[in-house]
Amino acid sequence: MSMKKTLSCLIIGIFLISFCSAYQTHKQDTDFNLVIVSNNATQCNLTSIQNPNGTTLIFNNPLTQNGRTFNYLIDKSNFSNNGDICMSIVCYDGSTYEDGSVCRNVTPSGSELNTSQSLIFIFIIGLIFLFLYFSVFGIMGAVRGEWQIFYICMTYVLLFSLFFICWLFSNNYLYDTPIIASIFWIIWFILSLLFFPFIIFIGSYILKKQAEQLMVDDYKKQGYTHGEALEMSKRRRK
Numbered sequence: 001m002s003m004k005k006t007l008s009c010l011i012i013g014i015f016l017i018s019f020c021s022a023y024q025t026h027k028q029d030t031d032f033n034l035v036i037v038s039n040n041a042t043q044c045n046l047t048s049i050q051n052p053n054g055t056t057l058i059f060n061n062p063l064t065q066n067g068r069t070f071n072y073l074i075d076k077s078n079f080s081n082n083g084d085i086c087m088s089i090v091c092y093d094g095s096t097y098e099d100g101s102v103c104r105n106v107t108p109s110g111s112e113l114n115t116s117q118s119l120i121f122i123f124i125i126g127l128i129f130l131f132l133y134f135s136v137f138g139i140m141g142a143v144r145g146e147w148q149i150f151y152i153c154m155t156y157v158l159l160f161s162l163f164f165i166c167w168l169f170s171n172n173y174l175y176d177t178p179i180i181a182s183i184f185w186i187i188w189f190i191l192s193l194l195f196f197p198f199i200i201f202i203g204s205y206i207l208k209k210q211a212e213q214l215m216v217d218d219y220k221k222q223g224y225t226h227g228e229a230l231e232m233s234k235r236r237r238k
Contacts, residue, residue: 025111026104028081028108028110031074031075032078035071036102037070041070043091044070045059045063045092046061046072046088050085051078051083057078070091082107084104084105084106085103109172125162132159135154136151145210152206156198159191160191160192163184166184167185
């Protein structure tokens with residue numbers, strides 16, 4: 001092999017190795033633009049795609065050349081499954097072939113869980129639990145029915161938000177166990193459907209009990225005992 005061929009092989013090989021090491025993420029169900037830049041290659045072909053489930057799709061499709069850049073738009077149907085996907089490429093410099101591959105980790109969000117994202121989710125969930133703590137104590141400590149309704153609504157909304165955040169996290173980062181995301185989504189969906197019926201029922205019940213208590217207090221002010229006032233209020237409601 002001549003010195004020129006040796007140098008060409010080395011340059012193409014180094015380039016392809018650099019692409020193999022660029023192991024990045026890609027968003028599920030979106031097109032992927034395969035881009036290769038080479039100073040010496042005259043042609044590059046996409047030869048195969050290895051899917052996360054282990055199957056391999058065979059291609060022999062040339063990449064479009066524009067100067068030193070080669071690109072090929074791969075349809076999103078090839079990225080419908082989460083996991084590692086590798087695209088094998090062959091580049092040709094006029095006399096020598098070199099093989100390489102470009103790998104991506106396909107995820108629903110197009111990103112992997114890192115420290116900063118984990119801290120954000122922990123902070124949001126912690127904040128929701130803090131507000132839940134105060135809202136539950138507000139329900140138990142509220143004297144007036146209006147405030148009880150307010151704290152109950154607040155608790156419901158916080159639970160609704162908590163299950164949504166849990167679903168978002170599990171759907172984007174726990175995709176290997178989809179049952180977890182399904183459970184959170186079902187609970188969140190049920191809460192969204194029952195919000196107004198729940199608030200109307202609870203609000204009506206609290207206001208009814210408050211009206212009954214006012215009636216009992218009114219009878220007690222007239223000199224009746226608590227038992228007599230309670231019995232008279234029941235007869236009046238009938």
